[in-house]
Amino acid sequence: MHTVWKGAISFGLVHVPVKMFSATEDKDIALRYIHEECGSPLSYVRTCPVCEREVKWEEISKGYEYEKGKFVLFEKDELEQLAEQVNKSITILDFVDLTDIDPIYFQKTYYLSPDQAGTNAYHLLLEAMRQTGKIGIAKISIRSKSSLAAIRVMDNCLAVETIFYPDEIRPISQVPNLPENVNVNEKELTMAKMLIEQLSTPFDPEKYTDDYREALLKLISQKIAGEEVKIAPAKQETNVIDLMAALQASIEAVAPSIPTDPGPVKKTPKSRKKTAAAPEDPAAEAPKPKRRTKAKETVS
16 A cells, blocks of 8 residues: 555644545446547547637646636645645544444544554554543545544554535535425335345445445456357336335345254154054054054053
């Protein structure tokens, strides 16, 4: 892993030098645009609509559109100097419980390792957070992007979860067509809860795979090998009208099968049925009257 960021964690007057590494990686398969006529990959070209020519990187600066068609421009060194003032420290502002943060706030995870002579302070912070069960809320700037962050313990490592600022979270009131004052059928609710219980299991990330990526890799391999590829059309989903029937069918589909244990008690009636089902065999019926006779003699 390569270093993404280098700085320090500060809480109170404690200073912990750290290095940051990305904890995740994007495994999306990159597909390029190809000119079908000649098979050449297309290139991204930066053009100016006024000058009608390609623009080189050294001719480009960044700007903010404060009114339609009006921009304020920034030199590269201006933005770099601004970033240098804020991106060298992870300042912990508060310690909170992880359960206090809704998952919608989380963005991306990074690992932190101690840097230079910061090993003792690093492990001190890690162990203190582990034993108190708290996580730190901090401010951080990565690649000129400022954000909040949650610092927490993962095994024997400190991890940083960048999180959105509150004003970056869109309010739920903007979501259209949300149901209001809907009465839930009690029987359907009971069935839905049963289905949830039967599908509940401890979280195991290893059991989940990217089916699309695996199918695309297989398709790529087939095309490289020159195989003829045919993809079956996707099954069309239909709207479920009978919700109760759908719930019942779902529960039956996931219900664990009950194994039958054919013990000695179950074997006896089975053998009797077979004997009674063969009246044409005199040898099979002969012992029956003898057993009844003995039973009567014992009682008398």
